[in-house]
Amino acid sequence: MVNVEIDSAQDVSMQSEKLNPTQINSEEINSILRAIIIARTKEGATLDEIIEDFKENNDECLLTMFGDRETIVHYMRGLEGVWTSFHEPHGPLLWYCNTSKTQHLSNMIKNQKSPRGNKKYPWRNQPARMIYTSSSNVVAGSSSTLMAASNGSGQREKFFDDNINFVPKRNAWNRVQLQQRTPGYHPYMPPQRRQVQPKTQRGYYSSMQNIVPNFCGYQMIGDDFFLSLARWELGYSFDPGHTIQQSGLCISGLTIAEAADRVMKATVLNDRVILHIGVVDLLHGHDYVDMQMDLLRLMRIFEERGVRVILTTLSPIANSSHMPGVVNRYLQFNSLIRNSNWCYIDLYRCFVNERHNTLYECYQPGPRHVSGSNQPHVLWNKLGRQRIIKFLKTQLARFI
Numbered sequence: 001m002v003n004v005e006i007d008s009a010q011d012v013s014m015q016s017e018k019l020n021p022t023q024i025n026s027e028e029i030n031s032i033l034r035a036i037i038i039a040r041t042k043e044g045a046t047l048d049e050i051i052e053d054f055k056e057n058n059d060e061c062l063l064t065m066f067g068d069r070e071t072i073v074h075y076m077r078g079l080e081g082v083w084t085s086f087h088e089p090h091g092p093l094l095w096y097c098n099t100s101k102t103q104h105l106s107n108m109i110k111n112q113k114s115p116r117g118n119k120k121y122p123w124r125n126q127p128a129r130m131i132y133t134s135s136s137n138v139v140a141g142s143s144s145t146l147m148a149a150s151n152g153s154g155q156r157e158k159f160f161d162d163n164i165n166f167v168p169k170r171n172a173w174n175r176v177q178l179q180q181r182t183p184g185y186h187p188y189m190p191p192q193r194r195q196v197q198p199k200t201q202r203g204y205y206s207s208m209q210n211i212v213p214n215f216c217g218y219q220m221i222g223d224d225f226f227l228s229l230a231r232w233e234l235g236y237s238f239d240p241g242h243t244i245q246q247s248g249l250c251i252s253g254l255t256i257a258e259a260a261d262r263v264m265k266a267t268v269l270n271d272r273v274i275l276h277i278g279v280v281d282l283l284h285g286h287d288y289v290d291m292q293m294d295l296l297r298l299m300r301i302f303e304e305r306g307v308r309v310i311l312t313t314l315s316p317i318a319n320s321s322h323m324p325g326v327v328n329r330y331l332q333f334n335s336l337i338r339n340s341n342w343c344y345i346d347l348y349r350c351f352v353n354e355r356h357n358t359l360y361e362c363y364q365p366g367p368r369h370v371s372g373s374n375q376p377h378v379l380w381n382k383l384g385r386q387r388i389i390k391f392l393k394t395q396l397a398r399f400i
Contacts (some may be wrong), residue, residue: 029065030079032058037097039084044085044094047073048053058324173395211268212248216396219269221249221259222276224370224377225315233385244372255280256294269346273302274392276312276347278333283320283375288329292336299342310399311337311344315351316358318378319367345395350387362387 036053037045038164045053047069051062066072076082081099213220213230220226227250230236236247245252249262256277263269277298302309313334320326337344351359362384367376380388 011222016393021024033076033079034082034097034099041096041098044096046094050076050095059254059323106206125205212270213250214270215274215392216400217270218272218274218396219249220276221263223250223254223280224252224372224379225279226250226276227252228379229385229388232382233389245370246372250374253280255284255286256291256298260294260298262302263298263305265301269305269307272308272310273305274310274312274345274396276314278314279317279377280373280375282314282317282333283328283373283377285325288332291329291333295336309343310396311342312347313337313344313345315380315384318358318360319376321358336360343399345392347391350391 003262032054033050036050036057036129039045039053040049051072055061062072063069066075076095077084079097082097084093084095193392203210213226213234213236215230215234220230227245227247230247231238236250238245238247248268249266251262254262254277259275259277278291278295281294299309301335307366314330317326317330320330334348339345353359362380363378367378370377370379
């Protein structure tokens with residue numbers, strides 16, 4: 001009996017050391033944990049989702065506070081109204097919360113339409129959409145076409161709604177009439193768009209038309225923001241045979257470290273480059289010191305290859321402007337670009353007013369997932385891309 005009491009006393013002392021109650025506000029943590037679990041009460045919250053949401057909302061890590069996952073699980077099981085269950089006989093452990101004070105919130109969330117509905121066949125309830133093939137021809141996709149494309153060798157290329165709605169309206173009637181004369185025309189099939197790119201569009205911006213995205217003689221290197229600019233405004237197509245969308249060195253989900261590796265191994269590299277990089281690092285939570293060291297390495301590689309680089313500052317990150325950790329690192333990174341002895345263009349000025357308020361009308365309506373990152377992006381819309389084109393042409397005149 002004495003040994004049992006000693007062992008139990010040791011267990012209690014170990015748990016108290018992990019929890020460290022002098023540094024943890026238990027009431028605040030309890031309310032945050034309940035709110036996170038209630039927000040996911042429709043599908044149930046996994047432990048990884050709880051840890052990720054807590055870090056995103058509170059800028060602190062539960063593993064650092066509690067020591068290990070077992071301690072977190074033991075702590076949450078002691079919360080009022082919180083319980084667990086398995087999704088399947090061998091599935092993950094899901095957490096739920098329901099108290100008398102949160103009953104109305106739980107009911108409201110449970111009555112919402114699930115975004116994960118019909119997981120087995122997600123294409124059945126989706127309307128037909130336009131799909132680009134590798135030859136830049138447009139195909140009107142039905143449900144069977146979408147299923148065939150999803151079973152192919154490469155990932156089906158995707159684009160956003162605002163990327164097709166800005167097609168010029170002139171001669172639209174003539175295009176429809178020509179399609180009506182073709183034998184493959186069907187009255188219920190939407191007219192095909194963007195089949196032919198204007199011959200003068202690429203030549204105006206690029207001297208390397210069929211190789212890499214180029215703007216006014218400068219090779220474009222960057223992440224999804226420059227990739228969308230090259231694809232939808234300059235008319236460059238995606239490189240075929242890749243699961244991650246890319247066009248030259250404009251690559252979806254490109255980080256600073258990955259850009260340094262690709263530039264070092266690149267076989268085709270212009271002697272003048274315009275670079276937009278850093279958003280993916282911020283969204284993935286990379287430390288500012290690591291971002292700084294990666295950028296210095298990237299600039300050193302450009303210097304060794306004899307490349308003249310023009311950096312661009314980052315525009316406001318629309319879906320993370322409320323997160324202090326991201327905003328602080330974002331401001332530090334832009335200050336690094338401005339205060340270093342590098343040539344740069346301040347794109348930040350394009351997306352803020354005189355009081356430094358973000359112009360959200362230049363961004364897409366909401367965050368969407370890109371092929372190269374698991375973090376949602378809010379990219380520039382048509383208005384934002386057009387502002388960038390005009391601003392870059394004006395600013396590049398100082399360097400040409």
